[in-house]
Amino acid sequence: MLLCRVSAVSQTLTRWGRRSHRGGGLLHRALSFSSSRCHVVSPGEVSAKPAEAGSAPGLYRDTVLLPRSEFPMRLTGQKLLDRELQIQQECGFADLYSWQRERKAKKEFCLHDGPPYANGDPHVGHALNKILKDIRNRFEMLRGRQVHYIPGWDCHGLPIELKALGELGTSGLSPMQIRQKARQFAEGAIARQKAAFQRWGLMADWDQCYYTYDGAYEAAQLKVFQEMHASVVRFDPVSVPCRTALAEAELEYNPEHVSRAIYATFPLSTLPPEMASEAGLESGVSVLVWTTQPWTIPANQAVCYIYTAAISLHTRLRAVVFNCSQLEGGICKHPTIPDKEVPLLPANHVTMAKGTGLVHTAPAHGMEDYSVASQFKLPVECMVDEDGKFTDLAGPELQHLCVMTEGTDKVISMLAECGALLKEEQCVHSYPYDWRTKQPVVIRPSKQWFINTASLKDKAKEALQKVRVLPESARGSLLTMLDRRTYWCISRQRSWGVPIPVFYHRETGEALINKHTVSHLAELFKEKGSDCWWELPIETLLPDQVLKNVSSKAGPVTDYVRGEDVLDIWFDSGASWAAVLEGTADAYVEGKDQIGGWFQSSLLTSVAVRNKAPYKSLVVHGFAVSEKGEKMSKSLGNVVDPDVVINGGKDPSVPAYGADVLRWWVAESNVFSEVQIGPTALNSARDSIGKLRNTLKFLLGNLQGFDPRVQAVDPKEMHYIDQYMLHQLREYSIKVTDAYSEFDAGRAIRVLQAFITRDLSSFYFSIIKDRLYCDPEDSLGRRSCQTVLEEILDGVTRSIAPILPHLAEEVYLHAPGHDGGETLFKSGWIKSSSVWRRPGLEEAVEGACAIRDSFLSSIPGKNAAQYDLTIAIEPGLLFELMESLQEEATSTSSQLAELMTVARVNLASGLPRDLPPDAPLSHGTFLINLEGEERLSHIAAVPTSAARCPRCRRYTADSADCLCPRCQTIVSQAH
Known part of the structure; x- marks a missing residue:
């Protein structure tokens, strides 16, 4: 028997294993041999078929060890x-996190955890993000690490405030009433999302x-603000839809926006010195400007030009270049405001790519225009209110008109009435829209914090260079978004949020803010929450030391008002990161929309305060879309509800x-692109x-x-075939572990399916059934076989x-x-052993x-067992x-006969005559690497003369x- 030679053969195989290597195996099959493993009906499969009562096989049915398990083949519906x-209840899902932390x-x-927005029901985007995170967390916990994962919610902001108030609006409501309604709405959304998770x-x-509305969280946030407020500036123009400022990250640029562009003339009241002596240049000269925003003309403060181009000036009779x-040095008359004059000024942002080379400049309604005003000390007159309507400063004809439409x-x-309109045309161009309301924004100045x-x-x-980004292609987008952001507007004109901790003098408008005031407010917020900003008197909101200084220098503290x-x-x-993390996170995992959002704001705040990134790696996944690749929307009827x-x-x-199907969908998908979901x-x-x-x-x-604790x-x-499968199981465990470590659950699934299909179902299971059922x-x-099956079951289940x-x-x-x-x-991760690694045995x-x-390819369609x-x-x-x-030279029960699934194997050095x-x-031929030469092999298949056994059905x-x-x-023996 082979078992008598186990020790000696094992030594031989170990020797072969040491001398071989994975890159070039011990054996190289010739092209005449197929490399696939074909599935054939094994003797065991035949013996597993039920026998009719009274038949010869039926007499021995009770002696065959067929599989038995209460594990259901299929579960559907309510079951x-x-x-x-x-x-979830029996296995303690609710307590697992606390257990592993202890x-x-x-x-x-x-x-x-990047906090999802608390403004609605859970959706498949939540499922994609949260399950992706949970897969990695559970993997890390299984392999023995202590997982730090605290779910969070983003609870403040305009969308929540608007949904909470519905059609009521903010009219007549105090800030505290607005905040109470917004908090109630956020709490309801959080409860629904948490239950789904x-x-x-x-x-x-x-x-x-x-939760970002918790007092402790708000206190930590104020401490970050305290570290950064020295770099904050005020009074710059910003985008203001929905009565609040927007940051650049909250803008979407619509390339199909249509504007009413105009060419308008500004009469020159004072000719430039170099033009005054020009021969033939009579009075009535005008400069010609072009703009896509005619409503900004009343706020004009200058006409800008570029030095390096030639332009046309219009007289009553002709154009002069x-x-x-x-x-x-030239000065123009404003076309619609009598007695108002505006200068001609040079500016770097002016080009000849569009328009006339002369740019109408309204500092209140554009960053570049504002820069010109800052340089030349021009007034910044804002004639537009927070609702996007002209104020009384624009005059009675324009007051209360919406600037983007009737204005x-x-x-x-x-x-046209004053003769300044030369031409009107439609212009399709890119224009900023509010990413929430999908409406064009109005650019106006407001008192903001930047x-x-x-x-x-x-x-x-520099910090990003040390961060691993998956996929690596997302790194370029991160850097691009950083370059695009020159200022970050951090103030909003709303009630539902963390108040900016600043006080203003009633008369001078001077801001009162320092490390003492911010630190004091942080302690108050931690104890009472930020509602106290509106509930407590100013005397309580300011620390004693500051109160004394204020009273001695600027008069009573009642001369100050809190910021809004x-x-x-x-x-x-x-x-x-400041409120939740104890150090640096191993990973942030969010959708690609966070490249210009949470990924960036987290990076900037952390770099400003700690001079390092808050994360070691970033995982950027795509969005969930319909099976047609369309963005989900109720109007299209393609929304998939995870519930x-x-x-x-x-x-x-x-x-x-x-739930497991939903999780499999996430895992199997290529999450680094758009993820399709549907039936x-x-x-x-x-x-x-x-x-x-x-x-x-x-x-x-x-x-x-079978009890592996005593029968293994x-x-x-x-x-040897069983040892070989342990070797394969070890290889499988290494591959699947690597896949999870790379946030690639899809690869883990592919490795699993290949292992089950190729190594188990088509190979090992078809070979061992006779041994399992009939030995x-x-x-x-x-x-021996059951020991391996238990290890496979354990390894696959854990994987x-x-x-x-x-x-x-x-x-x-x-x-x-x-x-x-x-x-x-x-109980831990896959328990593979280094003892299982047998490269020499693998070669055999x-x-x-x-x-x-x-052999199988030589008998297509026939039963190998015969x-x-x-x-x-x-x-x-x-x-x-x-x-x-x-x-032995010939055997019906050897491991080689089992592997070949035949009746008998004869092993010889030459074919019989x-x-x-x-x-x-x-x-066929084999290239033996160790011997450096090819070896010939011959195979002959002859129908067996043996009869089929009525019990095991082998011939x-x-x-x-x-x-x-x-x-x-x-x-x-049984009888």
């Missing part, structure tokens, strides 16, 4: 939903989340998929899990009654656990080898597989490899209806 909830661990893994199986302590440098009509009409990011950019870029602005919600969420995905729809045709993707996920359940049921069924076989004593229950061969926690725990409840009450997630089995493939196989190999290393699988003339023959019996020797012994 599936009930089982998932039962698993255990000792050498390393911590910190994934900082728990149902999806997310691992967290749901009683210890962070001048070099722009000759315009210096534009009126200004154009006024220009962070000058110019001084932070270089530090931020709140901090931008990007500052809110961007300061989360309907899990629980099913009102329509019976919409099935209940359960096709969900049905595919359900079918994949169904196939996986089938494999797991096969494993569980064949482990019935030492690897050294196992059949004696306690035989070494059967226990799917981060993605399918419900299924993994369900399998673990049925699996042998552990006490009741234990849970998979408290792979060589036999090549021969098997060649053949005797002769394998002839020249003496040498290849022959020794095959000899390790079959010591008495082969039948019609016997299928195959010839190893002496005659029909007679048991083979093995089965005869087993049956006789």
Whole structure:
């Protein structure tokens, strides 16, 4: 028997393993041998078929060890939903996070949760983001790290305030009334989202989340503001839709915006010195300007030009071309405001690409115009209110008109009436829109707080160099967005938010803010929440030391009023590292829209305060879209509700998929691009899990009654095919671990499916069934096989656990080898052993597989079990490899016969001369790396003369209806 040579052969295989390497194997199959593993009906599969009562096989049915398991092949509908909830309860999903935080661990893994907005119901975008995070967290927890993950919510901001107030608006409501309604709305949204996240199986302590409206969080945020407020400046123009300022990150540029562009003349009241002496230039000369925003003409303070171009000036009779440098010192009359004069000024932003080379300049309505006003000390007159309407400063004809509509009509009409309108045309161009309301914005000056990011950019870029970005292509977008942001407007004119901690003198408008005032307010906010800004008197809001200084220098404290602005919600969420993290997070994981949002605001605040990034790696995923690749919207009717995905729809045709299908969809998707979801993707996920359940049921069924703690076989004593499968299992565990470590759950699934399809279903399972079903229950061969099956079950179950926690725990409840009450997630990651690595053994089995493939290809469509196989190999290393699988010259029970799934294998150095003339023959060559030469092999398949055994159905019996020797012994012992 082969078992007598185990020790010696093991030494030989170990020697081969040391001398071979993975890059170029010990054996190279010739092209005449197929490299695939074909599936054939094995003897075990035949024996597993039910026999009719009274038939000869039926007589021995009770002696065959068929799989038995209570693990259900399939769960659907309400049974599936009930089982998932039962698993969550029985396996302690709610307590798992707290348990792992309390255990000792050498390393911590910190994934900082970007706070979703508390303004609505959970959607598939939430599912994509949260499940992706949970897969990584569960993986890290399984492999022994202490996971730091605190879910959070972004609770302030305009969208929440608008939804909370609905049609009521803010008219007549105090700031505290607005805040109370907004908080109630946010709390409701948080409760709905939190319940959904728990149902999806997310691992967290749901009683210890962070909320940006918590006093402790707001206090930490003020401390960040305190560190940065020295770099804050005020009084710059900003975009103001919806009565509040917007940051650049909150703008979307619509390239299809249509404006009413005009050419208008500004009469020259004072000719430039270099033009005054020009021959033939009579009075009545005008400069011609072009603008796409006619409503800004009333706010004009100058006409700008560029030095390096020639332009046309218009007289009553003709156009005269001048070099722009000759315009210096000229003064124009304002076309619609009598007695108002505006200068001609040079400016770097003026080009000849559009218009006339002369630019109408309204400092109140553009950053470049404002820069000109700052340089030349021009007035900045704002004639537009927070609602986008002209104020009384624009005059009675324009007052109360909306600037973007009827205000534009009126200004154009006024220009025409005074003869200043030369031409009107439609202009399609890019224009900023509010990303929430999707409406064009109005540019106007307002008293705002800005962070000058110019001084932070270089530090931020340097910090980003040390950050790993997945995918790497997103790094360029991060750097581009940093370059685009020169200022960050951090103030908003709303009530629902964290107040900017500043006081203003009633008469002078001088701001009172310093480290003492901010620090004092931070302590108050921590204790009472930011509502106290509106509830407490100023005397309480200011520290004693500041109160004394104010009284002695500027009069009573009652001369001061508290500011009315709140901090931008990007500052809110961007300061989360200060409120939640103890150091630097291992990862931030969010959608690509956060490249210019949370990723950037977190980076800028952290670099400003700590001079480093708040994260070691950034994972940037795509958006969830419909199966057609369309953005989801209610109007298109393509919105996928995760609650309907899990629980099913009102329509019976919409099935209940359960949480694990939703999780599989996330894991299987290429999350670094747009992620499609719909019936096709969900049905595919359900079918994949169904196939996986089938494999797991096969494993569980064949482990019935097996206890690995007392019946496991030492690897050294196992059949070589079983040792080979442990080697393959170890390789699988390495690959799947690497995939999870790279945030690539999709690759983990592909590795899993390849392992199950190629190594298990099509190969190992088809080979071992005869041994499993028909060998004696306690035989070494059967226990060897069961030991490997238990290791495969354990490894596969743990490898799917981060993605399918419900299924993994369900399998673990049925699996042998552990006490009741234990849970998979408290028992660790895949337990592969270095002892399992057997490269030399791999070469032996792979060589036999090549021969098997060649044999099967020679008998297409026929049952391999009905053949005797002769394998002839020249003496040498290849022959020794095959000899390790079959010591005897001929055998019906060797490991080589089992692997070939034939009746008998004859192993020789040459083919016999008495082969039948019609016997299928195959010839091939192997390149033996260690010997440096090719070895020939020949295969002959001859229909066996043996009869089929009525018990095991292998062709190893002496005659029909007679048991083979093995089965005869087993049956006789049973009786």
